[in-house]
Amino acid sequence: MLTWIEAVGAGAGGGLIAEAVVAYGRLHGWQQARYEARATNDPLPPLGRYMDPLADSLAALVRVALGGAAGWLLHTEVTGIYAAVTVGASAPALLAQIGRATTPMQALRPPGAEVQGALAEPVTPEETLPVRRETAS
Template identity: 65%
Template sequence: MLTWIEVTACGAGGGLIAEAVVTFGRLHAWQQARHAARASTSPLPAFGAFVDPLADSLSALFRVALGGAAAWLLHAEVTGVYAAVTVGASAPALLAQVGRASTAADALRGPGSEEPGEASSRPSPPRAPAAREDAAP
């Protein structure tokens, strides 16, 4: 079992990995736009049209902080490094789901879960056709 410090660090690392993937997507889009511009002899697109260093840096900082915070909040449930990194990488979506829940039990159940005794959304099994009254016995 990891300590809360290790879980928090791994969660922050997961947030950093997620931000690196987002940044790679922006750089890839810039690269593709440059290739398209070179092929058509158009002016090359500016780097600043795809990456905003100040806004992207703040976004990365908050994603790392959210990853660490989410992992810290769930440190009792997280049992390994991979789980802590996953919690950190999915922190914005995970914390948004927790924020939408009306109770703590709703947050832990997640979408699509049912309480015992709740009406199921699954269809009931087909019933045998009812006997006709005019049919002979």
């Protein structure tokens, strides 16, 4: 088990890694647009069309903070550095899911997954079987 300081650091590092991947995607898009412009002798697109330093820096800072917060919140559940980095990288989605949950069971299941068993909502047969409609020819 990690200490809370280790989990916060690894979670923040995961958030930073995820933001670096996003920044790379934007830079790659700019690079491809430049190659296309060179091939057609069009003017080269400016980097500012693909990145906004102020907004991107603020988003990166918030993502790192969310990664650290997720690492802190889950430090008793996380058993290794790689798990803490993963928690930090997925922090925005993970924290949004936990925030939307109204019960502990909803917080633990993946988005879109249905609960099975006694806690599941009753389903009518019409909802489970596909309806096949035949047309007269």
